[in-house]
Amino acid sequence: MIKSSAINFKNSELTTAFYSFLVAGLFCFLSFYDTDADIYLFPRIIAVTLLVFSVILLISSFQLSRSYLKNSNSNVKNGLFLKILPGLLIGFIYMTLMDVVGFYTSAFFIFLAFLLLYGKREMTDPKAFIKKVAISIGFVFVLYLLFWQGLHVRTPIGLLL
Amino acid sequence: MNINKSLIKKAAITVASTALLLSVAGASFADYPDRPIGVMVAYNPGGATDFQARIATLASAKEKDGKALSVGQPIYVTNKPGAGGRKGWNWFADKAPSDGYMLAAYNVPHFIAQSIVFDTKYNINNLEPVGNWGADPAVLIVGKDSEFNTATELVAYAKKNPGKVTVSGAGKFVGHHIAHLQLAKAAGVKLTYVPGKGGVGAMKLVKGGQVKAGFNNLSDAARAQGDIKILAVADLERHAFLPDVPTLMELGILVDNSSVNFRGLMVPKGTPANVISHLEKTVPVMFNDKKTLGKMKQTNSPVRIMTRNEVIAMWKERQSALTELLKDLK
Amino acid sequence: MDFLNYFGNVFTPYHLMLLFGGTTAGLILGALPGLSPTMAVALVIPFTFHMEPASGLILLGAMYTATVAGGAISAILVNVPGAPANIATALDGHQMARKGRASEALHYCFLSSFVGGIFGIIILIFFTPPLAKLALKFGPTELFWIAILGITVIGTIGNKSVIKGLMAGLFGLAISTIGDNPMLGEQRFVYSEHMESGIHIVVALIGLFALPQILTLLEESGKSKVGTYALSETKWITSLKYNVTRIKALSLGSTIGAIVGIIPGAGGQIAGLVAYDQIKKTSHSPENFGQGEPDGIIAAESANNAMVGPSLVPLLTLSIPGSPTAAVLLGGLLIHGLFPGPDLFTVHAEVIWTFIDSLIVAQVFMVVIGLFLSRHSGWIMKVPPHYMAASILVLAVFGTYSIQSSYSDVLLMGVLGITMYFASKLGFGPAPVVLGVILGPLAEDNFLQGKLIGEAGDGIFDYFFTGTINLTLILATLGSIAYSVYASHKMNKRVMLK
Numbered sequence: 001m002i003k004s005s006a007i008n009f010k011n012s013e014l015t016t017a018f019y020s021f022l023v024a025g026l027f028c029f030l031s032f033y034d035t036d037a038d039i040y041l042f043p044r045i046i047a048v049t050l051l052v053f054s055v056i057l058l059i060s061s062f063q064l065s066r067s068y069l070k071n072s073n074s075n076v077k078n079g080l081f082l083k084i085l086p087g088l089l090i091g092f093i094y095m096t097l098m099d100v101v102g103f104y105t106s107a108f109f110i111f112l113a114f115l116l117l118y119g120k121r122e123m124t125d126p127k128a129f130i131k132k133v134a135i136s137i138g139f140v141f142v143l144y145l146l147f148w149q150g151l152h153v154r155t156p157i158g159l160l161l
Numbered sequence: 162m163n164i165n166k167s168l169i170k171k172a173a174i175t176v177a178s179t180a181l182l183l184s185v186a187g188a189s190f191a192d193y194p195d196r197p198i199g200v201m202v203a204y205n206p207g208g209a210t211d212f213q214a215r216i217a218t219l220a221s222a223k224e225k226d227g228k229a230l231s232v233g234q235p236i237y238v239t240n241k242p243g244a245g246g247r248k249g250w251n252w253f254a255d256k257a258p259s260d261g262y263m264l265a266a267y268n269v270p271h272f273i274a275q276s277i278v279f280d281t282k283y284n285i286n287n288l289e290p291v292g293n294w295g296a297d298p299a300v301l302i303v304g305k306d307s308e309f310n311t312a313t314e315l316v317a318y319a320k321k322n323p324g325k326v327t328v329s330g331a332g333k334f335v336g337h338h339i340a341h342l343q344l345a346k347a348a349g350v351k352l353t354y355v356p357g358k359g360g361v362g363a364m365k366l367v368k369g370g371q372v373k374a375g376f377n378n379l380s381d382a383a384r385a386q387g388d389i390k391i392l393a394v395a396d397l398e399r400h401a402f403l404p405d406v407p408t409l410m411e412l413g414i415l416v417d418n419s420s421v422n423f424r425g426l427m428v429p430k431g432t433p434a435n436v437i438s439h440l441e442k443t444v445p446v447m448f449n450d451k452k453t454l455g456k457m458k459q460t461n462s463p464v465r466i467m468t469r470n471e472v473i474a475m476w477k478e479r480q481s482a483l484t485e486l487l488k489d490l491k
Numbered sequence: 492m493d494f495l496n497y498f499g500n501v502f503t504p505y506h507l508m509l510l511f512g513g514t515t516a517g518l519i520l521g522a523l524p525g526l527s528p529t530m531a532v533a534l535v536i537p538f539t540f541h542m543e544p545a546s547g548l549i550l551l552g553a554m555y556t557a558t559v560a561g562g563a564i565s566a567i568l569v570n571v572p573g574a575p576a577n578i579a580t581a582l583d584g585h586q587m588a589r590k591g592r593a594s595e596a597l598h599y600c601f602l603s604s605f606v607g608g609i610f611g612i613i614i615l616i617f618f619t620p621p622l623a624k625l626a627l628k629f630g631p632t633e634l635f636w637i638a639i640l641g642i643t644v645i646g647t648i649g650n651k652s653v654i655k656g657l658m659a660g661l662f663g664l665a666i667s668t669i670g671d672n673p674m675l676g677e678q679r680f681v682y683s684e685h686m687e688s689g690i691h692i693v694v695a696l697i698g699l700f701a702l703p704q705i706l707t708l709l710e711e712s713g714k715s716k717v718g719t720y721a722l723s724e725t726k727w728i729t730s731l732k733y734n735v736t737r738i739k740a741l742s743l744g745s746t747i748g749a750i751v752g753i754i755p756g757a758g759g760q761i762a763g764l765v766a767y768d769q770i771k772k773t774s775h776s777p778e779n780f781g782q783g784e785p786d787g788i789i790a791a792e793s794a795n796n797a798m799v800g801p802s803l804v805p806l807l808t809l810s811i812p813g814s815p816t817a818a819v820l821l822g823g824l825l826i827h828g829l830f831p832g833p834d835l836f837t838v839h840a841e842v843i844w845t846f847i848d849s850l851i852v853a854q855v856f857m858v859v860i861g862l863f864l865s866r867h868s869g870w871i872m873k874v875p876p877h878y879m880a881a882s883i884l885v886l887a888v889f890g891t892y893s894i895q896s897s898y899s900d901v902l903l904m905g906v907l908g909i910t911m912y913f914a915s916k917l918g919f920g921p922a923p924v925v926l927g928v929i930l931g932p933l934a935e936d937n938f939l940q941g942k943l944i945g946e947a948g949d950g951i952f953d954y955f956f957t958g959t960i961n962l963t964l965i966l967a968t969l970g971s972i973a974y975s976v977y978a979s980h981k982m983n984k985r986v987m988l989k
Contacts (some may be wrong), residue, residue, distance in 0.1 A: 046661055095901065098888065365811050
């Protein structure tokens with residue numbers, strides 16, 4: 001995953017073909033290895049077709065001239081990955097903790113974390129901090145009214161709520 | 162003397178705190194239930210199990226002169242559908258709190274058959290029934306324009322043409338599938354089972370004439386009589402909804418009531434005995450509510466109210482019958 | 492003309508209030524990323540429990556109509572379709588929003604929804620008996636060929652490269668085989684308990700669209716001064732004048748939507764995409780699609796709402812729902828003791844015609860409230876990107892959880908979303924993947940049923956390749972493939988010339 005930040009215009013088509021080939025190969029392996037032919041009939045058909053397409057993509061990306069590649073639609077730039085990395089990390093923590101801590105509590109902290117990390121003003125600015133906490137509480141409260149009270153969805157309570 | 166005093170003091174504190182603890186515990190025992198109770202339904206909202214569960218629990222908080230008539234708290238429904246019910250029931254046996262505040266709706270024979278065929282986290286030993294509200298037998302149906310008018314004709318045709326008779330049902334290892342297996346075994350014929358997408362999908366295959374016959378829920382079949390013919394009931398007795406339709410037994414095909422779809426409420430093992438006894442007493446009363454029974458009738462849902470002990474016996478009986486029947490399939 | 496007699500029942504203060512409340516709530520719920528129409532209707536059913544049958548149905552009908560249209564709001568404004576039906580709307584709608592034409596896009600969406608919706612209900616009122624017979628003719632083989640026809644659409648939607656589109660679609664088909672298969676009675680590719688019940692369509696939809704959008708918003712945060720995109724207001728009357736001139740897109744969308752709606756099980760989920768594919772293929776300038784072409788929205792949204800009426804035909808007559816939402820609606824009918832069948836239109840005529848009439852009135856409410864909301868869509872566009880990202884993330888999590896009360900679904904949604912973000916950097920779009928997830932079970936389940944029935948009868952080949960509907964569908968599939976090849980060849984030539 002980290003590698004994708006290093007993709008540049010020159011080899012993006014080739015990299016794409018390479019990754020798709022890997023995915024198709026893995027899926028082929030999983031649907032053929034130690035499986036029942038009748039039950040895995042559909043996955044097998046899909047896997048083989050996917051593999052064929054990825055080979056076509058691989059061959060055509062070798063053949064493409066460099067001038068055409070310059071027009072390719074890839075928009076990965078170095079540095080962008082660093083920008084989204086904190087967001088990914090917060091998201092990961094959120095996904096693992098919400099079941100334990102409770103959906104609403106974790107939603108509040110994650111919402112606040114996004115506002116603090118990606119806000120334009122400094123994290124330590126007390127005025128901005130209070131405003132952001134207030135907005136987060138408001139958001140989670142509306143969420144609670146909508147899902148818990150309004151729609152009767154019982155999300156896991158966890159340790160807190 | 163000082164030592165004695167402090168001893169007395171300590172003893173007094175111990176006694177007092179124990180008494181306090183006991184009284185708190187006692188209060189919590191006596192006060193169950195003191196907040197709303199959930200019922201987990203392992204199928205989609207709007208399905209038969211879901212709406213019957215909602216109707217069956219309607220009267221849970223009914224009071225008269227300030228005294229609770231049945232369970233004594235409102236009951237809400239939570240759906241955890243997936244994998245033919247396995248998703249929800251696995252969660253229930255494994256993760257649900259066993260404090261009496263989360264019940265689940267069961268479908269027999271589905272969950273028992275699944276626990277025999279698959280590696281599930283639940284079986285009849287780690288679940289405790291508290292009452293049964295309904296029993297929906299499987300019926301043998303054919304399309305309106307079908308050449309068959311009785312189950313005997315169908316069986317005779319199947320004997321001459323092994324495997325040519327297609328029979329639809331709601332899926333694998335549900336009541337309809339069990340009924341199909343029993344019919345094939347009892348009549349000594351070879352049938353082709355076509356699993357549909359739920360009872361609705363199976364019914365569609367019959368109405369559209371894509372399959373020659375089908376097993377479906379008695380309640381659904383009874384109200385679709387304009388489009389289908391009902392040949393027989395897979396139960397021990399004829400049903401009040403369909404007094405003219407014979408049972409398979411009457412026709413000499415020895416199919417018992419193993420495929421009847423029983424629906425009721427249960428709690429996980431480890432639930433305190435006093436909670437179970439409270440539910441055991443009040444849940445059948447809740448099912449017997451006049452308004453609930455009226456709604457059940459209005460929605461064509463066959464009611465059969467059973468107590469905890471009756472359900473335990475029924476589960477055990479099903480377990481051994483199904484183990485025998487599914488032995489060859491595993 | 493039975494239906495004319497019951498309008499009086501709709502215009503009572505209580506029912507008008509229900510229609511207003513249901514429509515407003517439906518539009519807002521539909522617009523929240525992560526809340527699908529199916530779920531919104533399912534969540535409201537308990538509320539209708541204690542109402543009179545007609546009142547309960549009016550509320551459900553208003554919710555159904557409005558959530559289908561509401562799902563387009565988030566598709567256009569934040570590129571997160573509210574339901575699978577709105578995927579096609581996002582393709583051009585969000586591009587228009589990025590160019591500052593958000594309000595215009597929303598106008599087209601509601602006006603076209605209205606046209607399609609009314610068309611669909613007219614079909615429901617006048618053609619129910621013959622269509623019910625037709626619906627029953629769709630057995631396993633016919634549905635299998637419909638799925639295959641749908642798969643041929645995959646390559647042309649939402650992707651610049653046809654081969655990448657097809658690969659993304661195949662990936663969708665592949666992940667649709669994960670989990671329990673009730674037809675086989677077996678589990679496949681279950682490597683952890685979270686994968687046991689497979690990947691729900693709406694879970695895939697939320698993960699594949701919402702999470703990449705969150706990360707894209709984070710990329711963009713701090714770049715622009717106010718809001719995400721520029722904004723220009725368009726008067727609704729201007730949009731209306733343009734909208735009525737797009738007769739081809741409107742009629743194509745409405746017709747396709749109505750046809751797809753009748754076919755039981757195919758689901759309105761694909762109506763919008765099929766209509767989009769057709770309008771793009773028959774357009775004089777197909778290269779404009781995906782860049783903010785109003786015709787894309789008009790065709791997709793008229794199809795989505797034209798599907799609503801006809802999807803009730805098999806539901807009300809045969810108890811066979813034409814879409815997942817209609818399936819939930821069936822539960823709503825049964826709870827009130829209203830059993831689909833001929834009785835419904837005789838014994839319960841008053842309830843059922845009041846319900847159908849209320850659907851017409853609900854369309855009017857939908858377009859009026861929708862146009863009003865479009866005027867205020869500006870403030871959503873002014874929300875700073877990081878606020879938007881945080882809100883979408885939390886809503887996506889709650890929405891995903893509420894589908895099946897499952898924490899596993901939330902995890903699956905997360906994994907799919909992150910994967911999709913990186914895949915989109917390599918040129919793969921999310922729309923074909925979702926279409927693959929929708930069509931996978933449709934193709935496989937019906938193939939398995941057809942195989943069993945065929946084997947018991949005259950053989951599989953015979954069963955799948957005979958019958959008028961089968962042959963028509965096979966021809967259409969071949970035609971669709973041939974046209975795709977021809978069109979992409981033509982388009983390549985144009986690009987080369989430029």
